[in-house]
Amino acid sequence: MEQNQLLLTKTFIFFIFFTISSSTDIPVGSTLSASNSTQKWSSTNNTFSLQFLPLNSSYFSLCITYDSLQIWSISTEADSGATFSFLADGNLRLNSGAGNILWQSNTSNSGVSHATIDDSGNFLLKNRSNFVVWSTFDNPTDTIVQSQNFTVGMVLSSGSYSFFLNRTGNLTLQWNNNVVYWSLGLNASINANLSNPRLGLQSLGILQLYDASIRGSVIMAYGSDYAESGDFLRFLRLDNDGNLRIYSFSRGSGNAIVRWTAVNDQCQVFGYCGNMGVCSYNDTGPVCGCPSENFDFVDPNDSTRGCRLKREISDCPGSVAMLQMDHTKFLTYYPETTNDLYYVGISACRGNCLSGSSCVASTILADGSGQCYIKTASFVSGYQSAALPSTSYVKVCNPILPNPPPSSEEGREKDKLKGWIVAVVVLGTLAALILLEGSVWWWCCRKSPKFGGVSAQYALLEYASGAPVQFSYKDLQQATRNFKEKLGEGGFGVVYKGVLANRTVAAVKQLEGIEQGEKQFRMEVATISSTHHLNLVRLIGFCSESRHRLLVYEFMKNGSLDSFLFATGDESGRLLNWEHRFNIALGTARGITYLHEECRDCIVHCDIKPENILLDDNYNAKVSDFGLAKLVNPKDHRHRTLTSVRGTRGYLAPEWLANLPITSKSDVYSFGMVLLEIVSGRRNFEVSNETNRKKFSVWAYEEYEKGNVGSILDTRLADFEVDLDQVTRAIQVSFWCIQEQPSQRPMMGKVVQMLEGIMEIGKPPAPKAAPDGSISGTSLNMSGSISTFATSAPGLSSSSSFQTPVAQSSMNVERPTSSLIHSKRENLIIN
Template sequence: MEYQNKKMFKFAIFFLHFLFTISSSSTIIPLPSTLRASARNQSWSSPNSSFSLLFVPITRSSFFLAITYNPGNVIVWSASNNGTGDAVVVDSGGMLNLLRNGALRLVNGSGPIVWDTGTANRGVSHASIDDSGNFQLLNSDSFPLWSSFENPTDTLVPSQNFTVGKILHSGSYSLSLDRSGNLTLKWNDTVEYWSLGFNSSINGNLSSPRFMLRPNGILIGLDPSIPSGMVNMAFSTDYGEGNDGFRFLRMDDDGNLRIYSTSGNSVAGNVTPTWAAVTDQCQVFGFCGDTGICNYRDSNPICGCPSQNFEPIDGRKGCKRKVELEDCPGDVSMLQLEHTKFLTYPPEVSEQTFIVGIAACRSNCLQSGSCIASTLVADGSGFCYMKTPSFVSGYQGAVLPSTSFVKVCGQAVPNPPLYKDTSGKYDESRLHVMVVVVVVLAILLALVAVATGFWCWFYWGSEKSGYISAKYELFDYASGAPMKFSYKELQQFTKGFSEKLGKGGFGAVYKGILTNRMAVAVKQLEGIEQGEKQFRMEVATISSTHHLNLVRLVGFCAEGRHRLLVYEFLRNGSLDKFLFTPEESLNWENRFNIALGTARGITYLHEECRDCIIHCDIKPENILLDEVHTAKVSDFGLAKLMNPKDHKYLTLASIRGTRGYLAPEWLANLPITSKCDVYSYGMVLLELVSGRRNFEVSPETDGKKFSLWAYSEYEKGNIEAIVDKRLEQVNREQVVRAILVSFWCIQEQPLQRPMMGKVVQMLEGVIDIERLPTPEPVAEVSGSSTTMTLNSNVGALSTYATSTTAPSSSPSFINMGISPPRSEKDTAKESSSLLGLK
């Protein structure tokens, strides 16, 4: 009786554990169970069906066992032979058997075991596969006795730890982690050609280093001894752009380690690489096989042979001599290869390395019985590497300074101009195609030239001849160079400047149509005193900026006193009409994307251009939207055009700005830096959230300007009061993030404001947003005019009441373009203070 009670108790415990496991996002596979290769659509899948263990067909009669990510069918694990990473192949009668004794075995149709986990009679009670893609064999205490995560093949998925002792294999290549915290890529487990480590960043001893790919596309290093807990080591190009897609790290058979991304519910084949360990594929040792030479056609690596003394082996298996050196009936000579190097990595660096000249590097190898090739690295070191017969991996490129030599039998026969590709076939067919294309294009160009000649002969001197100079502007525009237009042409394109789109601080804007039917926006600049040559130089600088979130400059006019810029026309106009007019509105997703796009555009101007470009007038009117509401910053670089005498700092006397968006340093006569744009962007960001002007005053805001009122509401935790009432649905996390970032951007001290690159990261949620500092008193610009020009004369300054210090009786104010109420006496005093530039 007691025995039966114990047995029932154990059964109850197991049953409860079984139910708990099911509820914890794992699918339970009981003992015994079987998967058959011939049974279509048979699999063991995770609860949300993201991952499945199944047989993947190679042909109609051959299969291999794998874990795939669905629905993309990305293979993340396979039953493979240890040491190679090659999947074990079974025939159509193959089966995966989970036996009662806990063994998991892959058998062929004829009966032999081809793969085994080695878990027989070790207490396995069941198997499971969870939503992270981990397949496990567990005992009754849910302790894993074997798991796919602990036995990786060539791929790592997010949350899968890569620790010391584990290896990713792919053909001759492998990825491993040593105890010092270095990831290394090796060829044949001997030649280490790439390494990435994090121990140097912490200067400490590592106890149990490990790597992991996060779902957002960041490769991190982890160890208990790291004070911060982790170190970011690599970033995919789409890191932080949401977790809708699936990212994974794979050791590819070409010897490169890559992060791949899928987009949402991708289908098979829609997988793109977003990071590569070795950016130059030709630097991967052995990529083109023994004695193969790697080169590039466009951006694609191709493989060829050193000369016609060699013949290719199929695929990327390298090249072999047509006559081997030991069978050479005559003399052996040295083939010289310009701009070529034979890759040399540890441990070869310390062996057969000499400091000699080019002649000695050649002759020493020729006279040595063990040397088959040599490379002189022309980098000033004088190093000559002698290659032994073990393996030679070559790289050739037009910019490589190295010269190499290789032994051949008899006279060296150079290669024809075209290399052989990776399949070993000549490019003669491609050459024939190119010849035909060139001939056809030549005939077409001749016909165009004849037609153009007739057209000019018939219409020369007529009214239409004025358009000849602009006839081919489409071609110039496509080349990226700004077109030079005459003032008369722009008058014609704009119908005498009749359709006015708006007026900003730099001049009026008119709509125009070019002769190729392209719509443009023509801006007439005011106050430009530069000569034509200097103006064209500045325009060239502006036109060299290319970014998705910047308005493209099509052309310009510098004729006499006329200075005009021609931009692409964006049909949705400027952001302000969507924020501040009741007829138009945007949903939260569009607003957040506009905030991100604008921040990225400004980041490009500040941090990614050759010269930092300060916009000086960031406001909703200068943020334009295309058909899909993509934000594009306009009027960038115009501040420099307005201030030709001083390119280092923009001064109070020479710059234009807009009420509500000017940073305090304008009024303190301090140097103007990129932090002024950060301040203006913060004001725009707050307006994107609220749909109200930052300087707006209303009974709803208790008579305070909206920016100050918004901060007080944030301190009370009343976020909903700040958000635009027209928004029916918002992402609260994004809203809070945007509000906090806006408050950071409009800090009074420029040093407290973040750089725009950090603003983008905070908005994306890549980095945490720190606690806001205590609010400070603030300087204020007020007035009835929306756009103003600050001059150093009394008449202009007396128009705007300013404050450099808050009255002692007033509360503390954060820098949001606001100040406490002031008396007329205070105003006069403050204006005098500003005039003295105190």
Template sequence: MNFCSLLLLQLPLLLVFTTTSTANIPPGSSLYASNTSQTWSSPNNTFFLGFTQVDPTSYTVSISHSTAGVSIWTTDNVVAGTASAAVIDYGGVFQFLPNGNLLLTNRSGATVWTSNTGNLGVTSAALDDTGNLVLKAGSINVWSSFQNPTDTLVPSQNLTVNQTLRSGVYSFRLLSSGNMSLTWNDSVEYWNQGLSSALKSTPPTLQLQSNGILTLLDAGSRMSVAFGNDYGEGGEVMRFLRLGSDGNLRMYSGGTTTTTWAALADQCQVYGYCGNMGICSYNESSLSPICKCPSLNFEAVDVNDSRKGCKRKVEDCAGNVTMLELKQTKFLTFQAQQIVTIGITACRVNCLSSTSCMACTSTSDTYVYCYMKNTPDFVSGYQGPVLLSTSYIKVCGPVQPNPLPSYQIGGDKKFRESRGWKVGVLVTGTIWGLAALVGLFWWFCCKNSPKFGGVWAQYTLLEYASGAPVQFSYKDLHRWTQGFKDKLGAGGFGAVYRGVLANRTVVAAKQLEGIEQGERQFRMEVATISSTHHLNLVRLIGFCSEGRHRLLVYEFMKNGSLDHFLFTTEDQSGKLLNWKRRFNIALGTARGITYLHEECRDCIVHCDIKPENILLDANFNAKVSDFGLAKLISTKDQRYRSLTTIRGTRGYLAPEWLANLPITSKSDLYSYGMVLLEIVSGRRNFEVSAEINQKRFSEWAYGEFEKGNVETIVDKRLADQGVDMEQVMRAVQVSFWCIQEHPSQRPTMGKVVQMLEGIIEIARPPAPKALMKGSTSGTSTNLSSKDSAQSTCEASAPPPSSSSSI
């Protein structure tokens, strides 16, 4: 158990004691490890400094938050570039000496830690309400805990280019360029991100705001660089940034159990996480990474701690060197030699023949690279099913792969069970072989026959019926769409074409553009999209992935997209939607988005809610389309970049897009609110803005609402068709709540559904504002990409000129 874990276990015990409220700490004051109930506290008792018991015989001194139960600073022990808490025994003493020095000594009186402020004129010490321990000479700060951080950054604490957060062999720094950097052993930088291109002349400062936004201060300007996923919410919640002993930088809210942001979404990308020659991977039963040795040629350095790495069982090869092959594995070679366009065989041979090369990785996704890991002899590995790379590491003598579970069976029993197993496999294999031959015969003879074509297509669609998307060939889709002739529309993701499968099923085939992912990554994203099943979502039937061809096959929606009916001209009056259908469409759309936000395994943020992406079936039921596609489009494709690097459509963008704030599910709420106003009015919001002298459509509508003239917002073409004004009032009020300036003021989509249905009462909404206050001119970078998951959006194209409906 590491120090932080033990510290958290002990903090609740400490809080049961009564602390001493001390604004100023007089010279000569002392704290004793033998009395952990004695502390120095901030004036409001939010923070306290005192001894904490690490284990039955060890103690350390730390500043802790009273209610969150977390340590924000500790007396550290930096040795050879590593950092850990300075630990002492039961007889330890922490003193504020009369000469102005802070001193930690053990039982024997030996110095364990000191502030080195003796004889510098220090006259007073105090722990303030922000958690900062300050030593002063009169009114001048001589030393403070904020200026000498350990592993944690809290609000009101600035991190400058001269300061470092440390935890074990890992360190975090703010570079003079403005980028943030994570480093292993002060030698290997494995993460570097920030806003260096936006910096001005002065050295930057990093600051964590109390609302959960990590900002860069430079020449008086404030630029957002990272955001907790609960930013702006929680009011008095304690937020802090901490460098963990696992090498990852995380933002927490309220304690160490709630992570709101992490520098690296994939823990296995942290250099040296599994130690030297250790391989980091995941299994199906746990989301936490596991560490293992490459093969039986290696053994664990410490059988009780897999993170300490591995070592070769035989170190002296005596010329008998072999390359151990590790499939779907890469070595994190941040300081490696890179060789372009060299195949896997040449990569292995070159490393084997080089005396300085310890290991190598050959990639095979999109481009072919060979990464050579040279001395020093430290290798950090990562293995995963989606990695399209093969790695090699030098071993002595013959390669010994890891044993299968059957190898653990012994004696004659092993032989008998092995023989029975082989017989069973032989019989089963024969049966399956015969079945395969029959299937191949039927495939080649009957596939293209008109008589059997429909039957073949139905068998193909059984895969989709089982919940998995069907993989279609590009040749078949080209034939079924008649060479992609019948174009239904086009948008930021690509063109959509009508097609008819062999079983007479009408589909819509979307040709995706800007796809840069490898085969496996694309399949994983498609699997995520296809796993969403809801009455108000368009169904994904299948996909095609051949070379550069990437297509998605959806169910065909007979009535097309909502915009064709909502924004009709006089000569299209027959396509006008009555109020009942409009309200049902608004409600169905909200239910579909609610499923994406709240009912999927991972929250899916659509990023482009607009009438073109709301499709209508034969009965005018609303179905949301194009969800989950934002993550498929690579930002490397310059055709899909606008000047503001925004994905979305003019008129539907939430203010946070333009104010450099994070894009969350609440951003979809804003877009939905604008669509809801359009459903009520029957007019494009930005077209109305132009008609009323550039005044924002939402501001004009709210003005009419304030005057009690809600009927002026309603589509005038519905005057003679009967409109339920109670439903109109609910829809208008919901739309105003959805388009509030700050995301935290907007309701969840689940609450929107309840408000539209009249289940819960709707409070009077405040006026929507034109722009977000306090927005900056700097460029924002959301460094978390849960890139996990589809909770943030990439850059995109300007508004499409035509419909992108399926």
């Protein structure tokens, strides 16, 4: 009797132990079957489960789920007879119904004793010492969840796309293990040699980078619902469209909401539309198409699989031709640029591809760079948008068959309308009568001033290739969320952030003080939009509707230069190192040089200042607001008064206040002031005890003469590596640029050469101070005649390797004239 009681007690204890352990541990020998939808292995709190989920009526996927959300899966499809087994040797194995091995963990003979799913969603294999032998967190598929560490060597994969973290802390998206189409690195202000970086997603929605060499962590991205309360699971996923996104999932909702996207423009994801596919946008999102009717979809049911020629080039019965695609580019990322980049014209870019046996397509950029990319037969990924300043060519067999416009649904349904013939006839008759009456009214009233004003509003001018896109006011209201997010405000109007229909982020400027009519405004916009250069902000489009005048520019993520140069000590993250500063100075000089000397219609900017120098994602300088002064105020600029000057205090050249002709040398003066600010990190018109209450440019020249170049340099750069030769060169160039007499200032092309070190620089004369300290470098007692300016500058080097910037043989010295034009070009646009 006692033995039976003892046996019952042991059995009960074993049963209790097994029940408790089975709620947390999965013993060896356990199996899941695809045919049994109720089987699952769950975490202690039943939040996460490992189970088979149906993909369709025939195939299943083994995955870990949070509610209905998959956070880990085995990519191999399994049939209805498949089983997933935790074998006695410690190996996990997925077998098909026929017994074939589809996947395994390769953990046999590793001492595995049990498995478990913890409350964070990690499925682990452990030994008897509870040491983790294998886990899903260490072997991610396409998703990272909260509390999961993503380290160097791990990869998220989805189709041809992969995401990884490299040793330097860069987050990288890659296509086909070859083409890197997106990368996010550390801020330039973080100077650290990383030892073992890891990436983690916090429950608040912050994606952070950790490393022993970094104090705390670095925020790489965060979701739009950052820190919002609720029962959310936030996760990072590499989707099958090649984009990386942060999602929020509310339990029970069945719906995951996108909170952050790595590549904002989906069409910029390499290979999104497959080989020879062309990505564009409709009202709902990105769509994939083929270059022309010379192509067919590889899979008619899936346009992202790409396109193929109906007739291969090698099988052409006749000649080969180049299909022209306007506003289209074929995406080019490293390593493509190493071998397939050329600097040629449009004809050569097209012709070289036509004659090249391996070339299938080419793209020429209309941004002033002259870059031509040749595409070989390996893989070609296209992007088409009205905002793209590029033209592409595709090799096809003659005849060229362009894509037709979208077909009308009404035309395909005519046969269904036979019962309504009578109604159609009646409606047609009424329409004809209305049209006739409207024609008579138009003929009688077309000379009416009121009618003419209305029709002019909708009149379209024909533009050359690369013309700006015309937006309606309603379009821009929607893009800016009714002008909600203000980026800045200047002399020409307020700038707002907007997102266009093709997901392009843009800067929308509401112009103020427009004095031009509809036609003239459009012509000026067309002139501005035809100006393309790597260091100029690109004009995407415009709105001219009723009284509304708006311009749409490309968006510069890092804002304007002034926010970096004049940042306070608390904003050290906004500090630019010397390398960035010098590149910004050089890029700005190149952009202004293009405006003055290289573009078709030379433009004098008239308002060069740090606020009008914008920085892109890589801190490349882009000059903005060129061409706007003439657009806003087209009056004769030769007779400006102080009240009519639209320039900015501290950057105006002396001739503005002396009522002298305004030429490109006025921009040179402003650039010199900006250049000195780039070096010093402080405003030129500010005075302080440090400068003995002198204007900074005057004090700086005194320090330069003493050989104290380091005292002029921004003190915040003390801990950074600085090229003192470049600093000295920049300071010398700035002093030449801010000379009081325009004839002593170099042309911008010479400025670029001096900054690059191609030309030697002689010692510049001392710049003069403004009497009242309010306008830098001006003298109110200047002669009204420009002929009184000296035409030589003593003190410049006479070395043969340096062409003296003020020598009459190489300089355009301004002379009194009845014309505004003092440039070598006929069409000088004063901005």
